[in-house]
Amino acid sequence: MRMFFLRGAVMLEIDLKGKTEEDLVRALQAGQREALSLLYDAYSPVLLGLVARILPTQEAAEEVLLACFVHVWGKIRDFNPATHRLLTWLLGIARQLALAKKNSTRAFAPGQDQKMTTFASDNQPDTRFPSFHGLASPEKAVLDLVYLQGYTCPLAAEELGLTEEALKVKLRIAFTQIRAEKTA
Numbered sequence: 588m589r590m591f592f593l594r595g596a597v598m599l600e601i602d603l604k605g606k607t608e609e610d611l612v613r614a615l616q617a618g619q620r621e622a623l624s625l626l627y628d629a630y631s632p633v634l635l636g637l638v639a640r641i642l643p644t645q646e647a648a649e650e651v652l653l654a655c656f657v658h659v660w661g662k663i664r665d666f667n668p669a670t671h672r673l674l675t676w677l678l679g680i681a682r683q684l685a686l687a688k689k690n691s692t693r694a695f696a697p698g699q700d701q702k703m704t705t706f707a708s709d710n711q712p713d714t715r716f717p718s719f720h721g722l723a724s725p726e727k728a729v730l731d732l733v734y735l736q737g738y739t740c741p742l743a744a745e746e747l748g749l750t751e752e753a754l755k756v757k758l759r760i761a762f763t764q765i766r767a768e769k770t771a
Contacts, residue, residue, distance in 0.1 A: 601629050601674070608673050615663040627656055630674065634681040641685040651688050655681045726761035729754055 601613055604625060611629075614622035634655060639648040656682055666676055724728070725747075732743040733754075744754040 601633070603629055607670060612663070612666060612668055612673060615660075616666070623656065623660055626659070630677055632657075633674070634677060637678060638681050638685040641682070642689055647688060648685070651681070651685045654688075655684050658684065722761055722764055726757050726764070729757045730761055733758065 606614075606625070611622055611625060614624060631652060635652050637650060638651045639645065640653070642648045642651060655677070659677065661728075666673070728747060729743060732738040732746060733740065739748065740751055743767055744751045747754065749757070
């Protein structure tokens with residue numbers, strides 16, 4: 588079965604080789620190694636794309652991608668298709684592992700160039716995130732902490748000296764501006 592997901596202006600194709608997502612999950616939960624291979628072939632391009640946006644090097648992204656599939660193999664019995672789509676669950680795991688890797692790398696390499704992990708200053712736009720050029724500094728700071736550095740909303744609010752509600756308002760403003768730019 589082929590599934591298509593719209594991402595930006597590009598349609599992503601997930602080819603499950605004639606199986607349904609439910610069949611794949613059942614096979615994984617039964618411990619069938621062939622199903623893990625199919626899972627990797629079908630979802631690794633999407634997951635690598637996400638992880639590569641978070642981590643500064645391709646090598647680190649590939650390491651996290653491998654860790655993601657090892658984690659999935661060990662936790663697939665916990666997956667509940669009634670509460671999540673498989674892709675959503677995989678993306679959550681990949682993002683969590685990538686942020687953990689990024690934070691552990693930063694802890695061991697204090698001299699690391701911060702432009703690799705945060706937005707550049709207003710006078711030097713970060714070319715990896717062209718949608719964010721039109722945002723005001725407060726919205727950039729919120730997106731940086733929550734999405735690039737993996738802070739929870741309460742921690743990001745504390746770091747920025749905002750209430751949690753004010754932080755969420757800034758996130759909504761940022762998303763509204765980004766959406767408006769994409770549709771313009």
